[in-house]
Amino acid sequence: MRWLGQMQRAFELMCRYANEREAFGGPLADKQTVQNWVADSAAEIQACRLLTMDAARRIDARVLGEVIDRAIQVHGARGLTDETPLAAMAAMARGARIYDGPDEVHRMVVARRILRSFRDGDGWAFG
Secondary structure: OHHHHHHHHHHHHHHHHHHHHHOOEEEEOHHHHHHHHHHHHHHHHHHHHHHHHHHHHHHHOOOOOOOOHHHHHHHHHHHHHOOOOOHHHHHHHHHOOOOOOOOOHHHHHHHHHHHHHOOOOOOOOOO
């Protein structure tokens, strides 16, 4: 998700500068190669955005935890011992849900960005 944000920011910078910068008798935005880069980048960002949303949805569904839990169930008490990697996998899976911070922190950051955007008169674009 971080890299998606970087892509979108770089894309915005590219588009703004292409409209501002004059070269070879006109704005860069009028040059075919730059237009191709803009079109390709927009399509690629959208594809990455959709893939990221799908991955996040799957992770949010706690698929990893569910699969590990089922594997532990099949192994019975042995699944909770060091005889299999399942207990460690379960602990790592739970930790992975908070590596980038708790969900509440992410919500706070998103809300602040949205509200700042409105305060600055820009509004908010969903994708």
